[in-house]
Amino acid sequence: MKKLRSGHFRVGRRNFVxxxxxxxxxxxxxxxxxxxxxxxxxxxxxxxxASVAIERVRALVIGxxxxxxxxxxxxxxxxxxxxxxxxxxxWDLQDDFDTxxxxxxxxxxxxxxxxxxxLPGFPPVSLRGSPxxxxxxxxxxxxxxxxxxxxxxxxxxxxxxxxxxxxxxxxESVFPSELSYEEMxxxxxxxxxxxMRPGRLSDRALGxxxxxxxxxxxxxxxxxxxxxxxVPCAFDFDRIDEELxxxxxxxxxxxxDYLYGLNNGAxxxxxxxxxxxxxxxxxxxxxxxxxxxxxxGARPEGGYxxxxxxxxxxxxxxxVTRFEADALFMAAGSMNTTKLLLKARRDGTLPGxxxxxxxxxxxxxQRILLRGxxxxxxxxxxxxxxxxxxxxxxxxxGVIGMEYGPAPIGFEHNCLVHATQGVPExxxxxxxxxxxxxxxxxxxxNDASAGRAAHHTMQAIMDASEGAIVTLPGLNDPSITxxxxxxxxxxxxxxxxxxxxxxxxxxxVDSALIPGSTPAxxxxxxxxxxxxxxxDTIVAEDFAP
Numbered sequence: 001m002k003k004l005r006s007g008h009f010r011v012g013r014r015n016f017v018x019x020x021x022x023x024x025x026x027x028x029x030x031x032x033x034x035x036x037x038x039x040x041x042x043x044x045x046x047x048x049x050a051s052v053a054i055e056r057v058r059a060l061v062i063g064x065x066x067x068x069x070x071x072x073x074x075x076x077x078x079x080x081x082x083x084x085x086x087x088x089x090x091w092d093l094q095d096d097f098d099t100x101x102x103x104x105x106x107x108x109x110x111x112x113x114x115x116x117x118x119l120p121g122f123p124p125v126s127l128r129g130s131p132x133x134x135x136x137x138x139x140x141x142x143x144x145x146x147x148x149x150x151x152x153x154x155x156x157x158x159x160x161x162x163x164x165x166x167x168x169x170x171x172e173s174v175f176p177s178e179l180s181y182e183e184m185x186x187x188x189x190x191x192x193x194x195x196m197r198p199g200r201l202s203d204r205a206l207g208x209x210x211x212x213x214x215x216x217x218x219x220x221x222x223x224x225x226x227x228x229x230x231v232p233c234a235f236d237f238d239r240i241d242e243e244l245x246x247x248x249x250x251x252x253x254x255x256x257d258y259l260y261g262l263n264n265g266a267x268x269x270x271x272x273x274x275x276x277x278x279x280x281x282x283x284x285x286x287x288x289x290x291x292x293x294x295x296x297g298a299r300p301e302g303g304y305x306x307x308x309x310x311x312x313x314x315x316x317x318x319x320v321t322r323f324e325a326d327a328l329f330m331a332a333g334s335m336n337t338t339k340l341l342l343k344a345r346r347d348g349t350l351p352g353x354x355x356x357x358x359x360x361x362x363x364x365x366q367r368i369l370l371r372g373x374x375x376x377x378x379x380x381x382x383x384x385x386x387x388x389x390x391x392x393x394x395x396x397x398g399v400i401g402m403e404y405g406p407a408p409i410g411f412e413h414n415c416l417v418h419a420t421q422g423v424p425e426x427x428x429x430x431x432x433x434x435x436x437x438x439x440x441x442x443x444x445x446n447d448a449s450a451g452r453a454a455h456h457t458m459q460a461i462m463d464a465s466e467g468a469i470v471t472l473p474g475l476n477d478p479s480i481t482x483x484x485x486x487x488x489x490x491x492x493x494x495x496x497x498x499x500x501x502x503x504x505x506x507x508x509v510d511s512a513l514i515p516g517s518t519p520a521x522x523x524x525x526x527x528x529x530x531x532x533x534x535x536d537t538i539v540a541e542d543f544a545p
Contacts, residue, residue, distance in 0.1 A: 052307075053321040057083040060306060060325035062293050062340070064088075065154020066528040067510030068331030069275035074535035076284035078543055083323065084285065085308050087292040087332075088112070088151035089133045093265050093272070097249050100135075100261035104408050110260055112137035112150040113315050119147070119259065120368070120480055121409045121472050133290060133313050135260055139335055141440035144363060144428075145480045148335050152289050153271030155333070155524065157261050160386040161234030161268060162403065162522045163198050165189055167391075170399045170423060170519030176491040179530070188529035195274050196528075198232035201387050205240050206230070210254045210383035213416055216376060217388055217404040224464035226457070227391040231403075234273070235385060239266035255381035256406035267385075275528075291321070296328065296340050297349030304328035304506060327505040327542075330488070330512070331531075334361065337512040338430045338487030339438035346432060352502040356492040358430045361440065362516025364483035364523060365398075365422030365450030368405070369458055372470035374414040382406035386419070390457065393520060397453035398422055401520035415470065418458055421483065422450030427516040430487045444479065483523050488512035490530075498534040505542065509534050 059075050061068045064086040072082040093099050101109040106117045106125060113131040116124045118138035135158055139146040149155040166174075168181050205211055221228035239262075243254050248264045251257075261267060270276040279285040291308040292315075299305055303326045309317040330337040341357045344350035388404040405417035424447035433439050458469060488508045490496050498513060500506040509531045511523060518526040 051320070053319065055083075055321055055323050057081070057323055057325045059083070059327045059329065060085065060304070060323050061329040061331055062296070062306060063154060063331035063333060063337070063510060064152050064271075064276060064287055065149070065156065065331065065333060065510065066270065066275065066524060067531045068154070068329065069270050069279055070528060070531040071329045071331060071507070071509045071535055072285045073275055073279035073282070074532075074539050075543065076279055076282040078539045080284070080543055082279070082285045083325075084287045085291040085293055085306065085323065086152050086154075086287060086289050087133075087311075087336075088135075088149070088154075088289065089313065090152040090271065090287075090289045091135075091157060091261060093263065097263040099263050102252065102257045103259055104255075104257060108132035109134045110136060114138060121407070129314075131315050133311065133315060139438065139440070141442060143444050143479055144440050144442040146335055146363075146440060146484045147480065147482050148333055148484060151271075152287060153269045153276055156234075156269040156274075157267070157271070158259060159234075159267075159524055160258070160384075160403075160522070161196075161198065161524075162386065162389065163193060163196070163232045163234065163525045164389065164401065164521035165525060166519040166521045167393050167399060170393070174423065174515055174517055174519055176496055178496040179490070179533075184529055184533070188532045189525060191532055192525055192528040193232075195278070196234040196268055197273065198234050198268075199237040200230045200232055202237055202241055205237070205244060205254075205383065208244055208254070208383065210244070210251075210379065210381070212376070213378040213382040213406055214388050214404060216374070216378060217416055220461050220465035220467075221390050224460045226460065227393075229389060229391070231387050231389045233385060233387045234268035235387070236266045236268065239264050240383075253385060254383045256384045256408045257381075258384045259407065292317075293332070293340060295347070295349060296330075296344050297347075298351065298503070298506075299324060302326070327507070329507045329509055331508075331510040334484040334487050334511040334514070335430070335438050337508060337510055339432070341488055341493075342430065342432050342438065343436060350503060350506070354493045354501050356489070358487055360427045360489040360492060360515050361430050361484070361486035362424045362427045363442070363447060363481035364485055364517045365400075365420070365424050365447045365453075365519075366481045366483050367420045367422075367451055367454040368480075369418045369420070369454060370415055370470050370472050371418055371458065371462065371467040372415040373468045374416070374466060377413045378416055380413050381408045382416075391520065392453075392457045395453045395456055397456045398449045399520045400450070400453040400457050401522075402454070402457050403522075409472065416467075418454075418461075420450070420454040420457065421517070421520055421522065422447065422453050423517045423519045425449050427486065440484075483518075485511050485514040485518065485523060486516045489515045491515075497537040498531075499538065499542070507534070507538060
């Protein structure tokens with residue numbers, strides 16, 4: 001292996017082929033049947049229980065969201081076989097239009113190992129048959145809760161797909177100077193856009209009765225002199241028009257019920273459209289659903305390992321597999337990538353891991369506000385997805401972006417949801433609790449300016465039109481975020497290409513790289529663009545033949 005000036009090593013095809021006598025199939029067992037079950041003994045690298053299967057792979061990716069899927073695709077295109085481990089299940093669209101649950105009639109499919117739905121603003125109900133490998137996990141903290149996804153395709157199954165690019169000055173105030181905004185703007189944002197094929201809400205849909213709330217939101221923003229647009233979203237908006245025509249058994253997107261996934265296929269989740277689909281189509285990428293990684297570490301002879309519990313639909317371990325690889329890509333999202341790295345530092349399984357793991361974590365300055373007391377009927381079930389956005393970059397309290405967030409939360413017919421993203425002035429951290437679970441450490445003063453900016457924009461709208469900020473329990477609480485960012489931040493834990501400092505061939509390629517915010521925008525486009533940038537350099541320098 002040739003050492004690069006950066007301190008990393010070039011791994012050529014010849015080096016990767018050192019995969020033991022198991023060969024390309026990469027599977028062998030110690031012991032009998034590999035069925036460790038819930039009581040399987042899974043020691044660290046020092047030894048293995050006889051019931052643990054061992055599988056040797058060339059490149060291992062933990063997580064199948066944007067970062068993991070982009071890593072897998074670009075490696076596969078470089079002729080590197082990839083195995084992706086994903087804790088969630090695969091959600092294939094069914095002909096009966098019943099793949100996903102709905103917010104109005106939630107069942108166990110909505111929640112990852114919870115007995116109640118985790119979305120704020122909805123009344124709690126008991127989920128029969130839970131715990132289950134459902135779509136959304138809620139991680140509880142003392143001053144903030146986090147909602148994140150668990151599924152093949154990651155957060156793309158539950159996002160709104162808004163393609164928003166942070167303004168230049170705000171971007172440069174957050175990210176390291178080595179991350180060129182010019183390069184992102186001209187190369188990587190356009191690359192992601194081309195793959196995700198966004199569309200816009202049609203004039204016809206905007207004029208439909210179901211979109212009265214969207215029309216009011218636009219009109220009132222324009223009255224306040226704000227920059228408001230119909231944002232490109234990773235959606236097939238022809239399906240929205242077809243839904244208005246009654247083409248499907250029941251309405252979903254057009255009544256605001258798009259949060260858990262869309263049974264008509266309108267949402268461009270990457271397990272169907274884009275990166276993961278492209279990666280699997282290469283024939284060099286294998287996705288292992290319901291493989292929950294519980295430990296990662298370095299191998300004394302070189303490379304890395306990950307120990308995964310193979311779980312059933314109720315989360316019960318059925319067997320345990322130890323995956324061994326020459327290169328390991330962490331892409332389980334801010335919370336779970338950081339959790340695995342924090343455990344590795346605690347247990348000493350990744351010697352030399354930077355001390356800054358867990359630091360520089362933030363909530364994207366997110367707020368959810370409810371504007372009520374409107375004189376016009378906004379509809380109790382308002383058409384979605386969230387695709388109308390206000391850019392308030394000259395807000396005197398700080399740069400802010402505000403989206404109209406239609407949702408069937410059963411409020412009065414005179415309310416609109418306004419969700420904002422800003423920039424925290426200080427960041428928090430992630431740590432392990434006594435049970436080894438990740439929890440956010442957050443001071444609510446960290447993003448006080450983002451809260452003031454959100455209220456300033458809302459007040460400008462109300463001054464120019466009407467309404468008042470009203471309360472719906474859990475909905476407009478500032479202590480929850482859907483946009484966790486950071487924990488293994490570039491420039492601290494990694495270089496600006498996601499290579500972990502001091503540990504060759506260990507990479508972070510997901511939202512854990514982001515220093516707390518993607519200013520005034522939803523994160524997915526920036527996360528994906530940064531992952532593309534990382535992989536361009538990683539493949540060229542670390543995987544050259």
